[in-house]
Amino acid sequence: MSQKIHFDSDGRTLVGELFLPEDHRGGQRHPALVMLAPMGGYKEHAPFHYAPKFAKHGYAVLAFDYSFYGESEGEPRTLEDPFAKLEDIRSAVTFLTLRQEVETDRIGLWGVCAGGGYAFNAAIGDRRVKAVGTASAMVDLAAMVTGGHGGDWRALMAAAGAARTAYARGEEAQVVPFLPPAGDDGPWRNARTFYTDPERNTVPGWKDQNVIWSYDKLIHWNPNEYVHLVAPTPILLCASKDAETVQQSLTAHERGGDNTDLFLLDGAMHFDLYDQDRFTDPVVERAAEFFAKHLQPDAE
Template sequence: MSTPENVTFLSRECRLAGLFFLPLDSAPNRDGAAVIIAHPWTSIKEQSPANYARVLTKAGFICLTYDAAYQGESEGEPRNLEDPYHRVEDIKCAVTYLIGRKEVNSDKIGVLGICASGGYAPFAAQTDLRIKAVATSAAVCVGTMARRGFDQGTTTPEILKSQLQAAAADRNSDLTGHKVDIVHLLPEKFEDAAGLPASFQDLASYYRTPRGNHPRATNTSIPRSWDLMANFDAFVFNDMLSPRPLLMITGTMAATKWYSEEGVKKAKQPAEVVVLEGMTHADLYDKVDEAGAKCAEFFGKYLI
């Protein structure tokens, strides 16, 4: 992988920290085709986005990864906020940044969203016609997750109500100063995940081990994120992507496989689900040779 350039760009009032990757010298010539790679919830640019950038730069694509507003090295207060609409704005602002780079062909810009960004990427492209092709890996819609669960059916209306009550208390703390606990999505140590559902053990095996652990990825979120996520729906207007293409990659062992299936079901052609044998959700974060090759093939076909 080429050594990335540290870059910044604005998303609303926040300056985002990004990494700009040029293709390897030995890579095929893609005539300035570029791919924005957006990270999962509670993640950062140096984790799964960098893994996909490694594959795509070898295939000849310019890549841009970045930390979302309120997270990682990017600006934004309050910290650890997950705002779906600002996350979508981040992608659109990343497109604007790429259009300003002389190395980039502005007619050949695609986006790859991983996990939560697998919801944000299609949502952004539904109305931003500058995005010519959309791929996702291990996609999740955070709104559907808040309403129905990471594993389908694991969140109830009662659970969501309690999360919204915590969000209200979090907002009131701006006036009262009363401390509201941050939400830890995973235990601090991998061994403490033993009693959790298999899907969370899968995530902990990446974020809480040397596979993917990073000091800036705390896997925490503030409670007021839930009242922003709860009525968000990433895929409901996926038909607006057509005739631009949609590729959604998932795994046979991924607890989130159903999200990709629903996302493509709501799209028009060309749209495809690719299911990789034996892959879990977290496997698609770092075991990316096959998924990355599918993305390279996809963007090579449509960013022309």
């Protein structure tokens, strides 16, 4: 069962769905999880896939659209602002602490792709979060930018600055493609497989674009540099040994040390952990064990 919800984040109204266990009864309280979508993603991209699965394990689960995306407010549209997303996550946690269905001292985060890095960072500053889980974590977005996603990064920074000035003058926000060009062999090479398949990308209004000055924000974003600061809040990293981005999870595990658990599958690519049951089901089973252990009021 689920219900549409709204909450405020830095003056913007965000829209989401709150999923509850099917056997929920009035007066019951449940441990809770916040689902965090990938970069460029809406609540329908991975969060809506995982939310019912976690609800079956007894969790209240919040999936929502970040600022500038989907049904949530924020202009310009499709601005990928990891710093605004941090505030959105904190606001989502606050929302859950006010819900009568939630055990407010048992809240965790579940992040997919870039949502994993957003989860790391949010957990550093928000100790209401008792545990963090990730799937196909794409943490180092700075390396993505400097590695050529979007073109030569220095030229991209110059273009972003010019676009900011033009927008301030009243022009339309300049956008660039979100998906890599056909034939790209980088870590996002299978993005088209997911986003161009209407059975997987179920958002009719989804656009292949990001506001260009998203990139002068992303150039500053690599939570793997300070993942060790998440401790003592525990982290579970779920990835596939065969995924294009597995090194991101391995690096987080190395730098997070004893504070992190690593769960590796075989055979999946990065985007398979968004919505393919044969891979996400074992991930959820492992994550449910992790959260059951660590979502405790006095977890250290």
